[in-house]
Amino acid sequence: MDSPGSRASRALAVAREIGWLRLLVTALVVAALVTLCVIAGRWQYGRHVTRADAIAEFESNHTAPVAAVEDVAPASGVPSWDTPDAGAGLPADAEWRTVTVTGTIDPDSIVELRNRAVDSAAALQYLAWVDLADGGSVLVNLGWAPASLADETAPALASALPSGQVAFEGTLREFEADDGRRDDGATRIVPAQVRVPSGAIVPGYVVATADCATLCRDDGPLGEVPLPTLSLGPHLSYAWQWWAFAALVPVGAVLLTRRDLELKRSPGGPAPSPRVETKPSRRRARALSDEEIEDAL
Known part of the structure; x- marks a missing residue:
């Protein structure tokens, strides 16, 4: 050894x-x-x-008992254009909760949300403030319509919008990060990109589900906005x-x-084996004579 x-x-x-x-x-x-x-x-x-935690949070919160939005996330803060998040965020365990919204939709606050495809189709989503009974307001994503039908959707939505108190369910979400856009419509769901109400607001927005306050029924102008698909990915x-x-x-x-x-030890590589030439094993066949051919026949 x-x-x-x-x-x-x-x-x-x-x-x-x-x-x-x-x-x-x-x-x-x-x-x-x-x-x-x-x-x-x-x-x-x-x-x-991160994705696993988000899925676990969704499954836990989305199956929690339904409650009024003002009970899950009370209205607070003094919103302004300079505070994109409009104050504090949602309370712990509030995102993805199914909540009820009861109040009056402000028709003058409707804003088109652009650049949001639905089922791979170009679409416009419609945001509006709902004034709650306690004096606060909550931003609601009412639904969507094909972008190609924008000219038809606007008057249809105005005529179909309920004028009195409405009650519907939705999913509570956190406000999105502001991208700084300040032109017509909105590209992010954040108070800084819509006309902010004068009172306190719920520190999150609601995606309307079911009939979306009658706006997502079969004869309504809008369709229900689907929730994002959560997966672990690769x-x-x-x-x-x-x-x-x-x-x-x-x-x-x-x-x-x-x-x-x-x-390096053998720069030329292994020596090639010598080529061995083999001689023909048989001689050229001799031509047969006429006598041999006759004997064969």
Whole structure:
């Protein structure tokens, strides 16, 4: 059995044969690639955890008992154009709650929400403030219509809008991040992009469901806005792929180094085997004579 000293001396000799600079460069490249793969895997795993937490929150909150929106998220804050989030956000465990909204729709507050496709079709969604009985207001996504029918939807919505008190259910969501747009309509569901009421507001918006205050019935001008589809996605498999790459990088570096060492020891490669020429095994056949042909017949 070889002693540890002899193995170490052979390893040192091999390292010298390869070259210390080559080994240093290889080690640095391997360390950089492994680090990048590990970081990318952790990033993908973090996205997986975030989505898993969001799905768990949705399943927990969406199945909670139905309650009035002012009980789940009381109106508060003094909204203005300079405060995109209009004060504090939703209370804990409030997002995705199914709530009831009872109040009066403000017809002058209707705003078109652009750039929101529904079922892969170009669409316009319609936002409006609903004035609640306690004096607060809540922003409601009433429904959607095809963008190609915008000219027809506006007058139909104005005539179909209930004038008195309405009551409907919806899903409570957090306000979206403001993108700074301040032109006609809205591109984000946030108070800064709509005409803000003078009183306190609910720190979140409601996506109307069922008949959307009679506006989403079969003969209504709007369709119900579907809730987003929540899925884990491929992030966990991507994370494992990155970590597998991190494990394979050192293996590949060792194999490449061994190949280069073999080429260095035998630059010309293995000597080609001598070519052996074989002689014809048979002589050219002799032509048959006339007598031999007659004997054969």
